[in-house]
Amino acid sequence: MTTAEPAPIELPEEPTQARRFGKARTAQSAALLEDYAELIADLLATGGEARPTDIARRLGVSHATAIKAIARLKREGLATARPYRGVFLTEAGEHLAGRVRLRHRLVVDLLLAVGVPREAAEQDAEGIEHHVSDATLAAFSRFLAGR
Amino acid sequence: MTTAEPAPIELPEEPTQARRFGKARTAQSAALLEDYAELIADLLATGGEARPTDIARRLGVSHATAIKAIARLKREGLATARPYRGVFLTEAGEHLAGRVRLRHRLVVDLLLAVGVPREAAEQDAEGIEHHVSDATLAAFSRFLAGR
DNA sequence: ATGAAAATGTAGCCTTGGCTACACTTGGTT
DNA sequence: AACCAAGTGTAGCCAAGGCTACATTTTCAT
Numbered sequence: 001m002t003t004a005e006p007a008p009i010e011l012p013e014e015p016t017q018a019r020r021f022g023k024a025r026t027a028q029s030a031a032l033l034e035d036y037a038e039l040i041a042d043l044l045a046t047g048g049e050a051r052p053t054d055i056a057r058r059l060g061v062s063h064a065t066a067i068k069a070i071a072r073l074k075r076e077g078l079a080t081a082r083p084y085r086g087v088f089l090t091e092a093g094e095h096l097a098g099r100v101r102l103r104h105r106l107v108v109d110l111l112l113a114v115g116v117p118r119e120a121a122e123q124d125a126e127g128i129e130h131h132v133s134d135a136t137l138a139a140f141s142r143f144l145a146g147r
Numbered sequence: 148m149t150t151a152e153p154a155p156i157e158l159p160e161e162p163t164q165a166r167r168f169g170k171a172r173t174a175q176s177a178a179l180l181e182d183y184a185e186l187i188a189d190l191l192a193t194g195g196e197a198r199p200t201d202i203a204r205r206l207g208v209s210h211a212t213a214i215k216a217i218a219r220l221k222r223e224g225l226a227t228a229r230p231y232r233g234v235f236l237t238e239a240g241e242h243l244a245g246r247v248r249l250r251h252r253l254v255v256d257l258l259l260a261v262g263v264p265r266e267a268a269e270q271d272a273e274g275i276e277h278h279v280s281d282a283t284l285a286a287f288s289r290f291l292a293g294r
Numbered sequence: 295a296t297g298a299a300a301a302t303g304t305a306g307c308c309t310t311g312g313c314t315a316c317a318c319t320t321g322g323t324t
Numbered sequence: 325a326a327c328c329a330a331g332t333g334t335a336g337c338c339a340a341g342g343c344t345a346c347a348t349t350t351t352c353a354t
Contacts (some may be wrong), residue, residue: 018207021182024274025311028175032341035168053301060165065342067303072340084302084349111283114257114290120282127171131274135267136258143261172341179311200331212312214333219310231319231332295354302349308342319332324325 024131031130034100035059036069037078040087041097050087103137104129110140113147171278178277181247182206183216184225187234188244197234250284251276257287260294 039058043050056066070087073079078093089097107129111121132140186205190197203213217234220226225240236244254276258268279287 015205015207017205020270020273022207023270027274029340051301052303058162058164060162060169061341062343063302064304064344068341110261111286114261114286116283116286120280120286123167123170124278124280124283126167127174127278128275131271131278133267133271136263136271139258139261139263139267176310198331199333208311209313210332211314211334215311298351298353300349300351302347304347305345307344310340310342311338312340313336313338315335315337317332317334320330322329323327 027131032069033073033076033078034096034130036066036073037089037093037097038100038104040073040079040089041094041101044089052087055087100129103132106137106140106144107132109144113144174278179216180220180223180225181243181277183220184236184240184244185247185251187220187226187236188241188248191236199234202234247276250279253284253287253291254279256291260291 036055036059039055040050043054043058047054052066052070053063055070056063059066070079070081073087073093074081077090078096079087079089081087104125107125108121111125111128112118116124183202183206186202187197190201190205194201199213199217200210202217203210206213217226217228220234220240221228224237225243226234226236228234251272254272255268258272258275259265263271
């Protein structure tokens, strides 16, 4: 048994399907941060300030939950906040929010374009957008442009 | 202050946006069960049996995680399983799997139809499908039929 | 200026969905 | 028949994202 090993190496072979599911799971983890970033940007742009309570109300969660999420945003370098002083986005946070907003618009527009009623489009986009890859987004954009 | 109350009742007014986010969050909880049900149906149909290890491998999680999820499926009345004996779907489970499979196909087809490359379509559909409402699904179906 | 209401923050608990480590069946070879 | 590998199951841990309850700080009207 020196050289004649049948080499049962069975290379890693992460099944494609497993990779897909794994990615979908990961995407879901980023989703929350994206929602918060987008909302904060929106509040900052329109109302001038983003307070935990407003964020919580808009998202339909308790203020405690919102504060925890904000802490996570800070940990990830997406936002800054001083006690009792409102939340702000860092450069990175702004960037993220911008991309998210664009993506959201594109998803809604595509849904509308294929005939989804407005209400459903707005509703479903909220969940769908977090799973749309760049390639898909590009395709959406192309489709909307050329018709 | 008997009749002249200015009625500051401020009816619940759950903000639309909050409702949307809430729904997206809830959908996510059902997603896992859907994936498992679909996969189990697939394994049962093709291989003849659905073992926890196979399920785990296909989903890219540890077998322990799969077993926990199977326990949840049982709790929800979607599957049955006796120790060391493989997993089976109940009537309800079959039903769910069927709907999920149909929806999955429809989502992939729509993505392809608007020009998303196959690989991205398969990938993104895995995440998107769980957030597609019936209304949207119907629209997809209509769109695919009439073109 | 002060006192109450609103906003904020903290603590502790729950469930989900992951994981690793360890124990126990099963079943196929030898 | 007995052994061992593969498959199963159990226990215990972790982080995320919810919640409620309680404490603290701001703010704003009087």
